[in-house]
Amino acid sequence: MIGQVKKPIEEILDYLDSKKKIVIYGCGGCATVFHTGGEPEVNEMKDILIENGKDILAAISPPFGEFTCYAPWSKKRMNSYKKQINDCNAILMLCCGDGLQVVREYILENEFGLTKSIYPATNPVGHMGGGPSLFREKCIQCGECELGKVSGICPMTQCAKGLLNGPCGGTKKDGKCEVNPDNDCAWVLIYRRLKELGELDKMREIIQPKDWSKMQRPRELEVEPLSLE
């Protein structure tokens, strides 16, 4: 999931400074889980914007499970609000940057032929797993998964320096990381797991420099469309 936090309301009001008629659009996916763009947050944002003199033409809360970043769903959803979207001065997106840009490009521009102001209400902070309350970044989507060499713990994500061949000299006595002492040193965790698995020799193999061209952005994939029926 895409971890995210709310933007300060001052920043949002600044974006909307000269915009009167607003459409708010949340997300039934990650933004619902992270309490940044589910139904309660969409309603809360609506109240705040009304208090600040805005006209809310629509406050859209997709049901849980309906990801705004999935264009077939957001297209269907936005089609029922076409008039409000057409009339508004700006759309406020309570979701991650994927959702905002999918809506901007695939729906507003490509489907509706509209050039509309669209603003983010959240700060996305990483691809995260876990829950229900604590989430941690686990994967940087490097394009060439190394987890098979490192006991299922990704040092590119868990190590503050992303080191591939063992710990730096900054491992503290308790096995914590000097960069963020709340975190375990990724390489101490990898070492312990490999030892327990009887595979410590894997840690002795030199991992070659990473092919970062696999992270050349923007990446894209072509897949067989899912049937939504």
Added chain:
Amino acid sequence: MAKQFRKILKSDKFIITAEIGPVKGTNVKKMIDDIEILKTKVDALNVTDNQSAVMRYPSLGTCLLIKEHGEEPIFQITCRDRNRLSIQADLLFAFSRGIENTLCLTGDSLKMGDHPEAKPVYDIDSVQLIQLIHNLNSGKDLSGNNLDGRVDFCIGASATPSADPIEPQLIKFEKKLKAGIDFVQTQAVYNLDELKRFVDYSRNIDKSVKILAGIVLLVGAGMAKWMNENIPGISVPQNLIDKLAKIPKGEGLSKGIEIAGNLIKRIKDEKICDGVHIMAIGKEEKVPDILKAAGILKI
């Protein structure tokens, strides 16, 4: 006055290197003074690379200054601030200007330094950096392209003998040995039993790699306690802290010189390892006094 550090590494001489920490700015006078003081007394001067992630005069530029003043530099290269292109380019430049010794390091986290908002690089790590230099030495860049003009670097690495837990650190060090290094310089050591344990481990794998024990000059009990609390892998024993704490104010430095001298003397007399790397951290002009306290410098 070329000393050829790599020849010294192959000899039986007790090796002595000292650290030069570049200044913040362009006033290089103190560095030049330090280079002049140290140049006849050590085997090479080892220049830090934006140490503690604090932006300073560059390691490479300071290496050139050292060359210009007749001493042999060791070019510290961290992986924090440069990608593989930049590192290779700097190495080509270094060799073309007679800088032949390297020390391959990961680099302290940006969070520790004075530009914490910067984007860290770590395109390659210290083990891969050692391999990269071997590639250059064999006439190829990291992508396998031929170089026009050869390089031939002497390669150094670091290790942390007092780390706790030690085994992950030793496995990483084993990779550095496997990648191929000429010398290793350790994090500051005060516990010589831990140093011996590390030397045994290293020599068991590769006897030819020369080991220089890191010696950090202590200037008082406060500094010792601070290092224990803040620098992973450094452990100043309580008896040394107690000794420093009893010293009247203003005399901490001379006690620190005596402690460093005694450590070096023991390492040399007991043949614990092949030499020392002295980190005087801002008190480089005191290195000759440390060497006198160790019985190495006579005058």
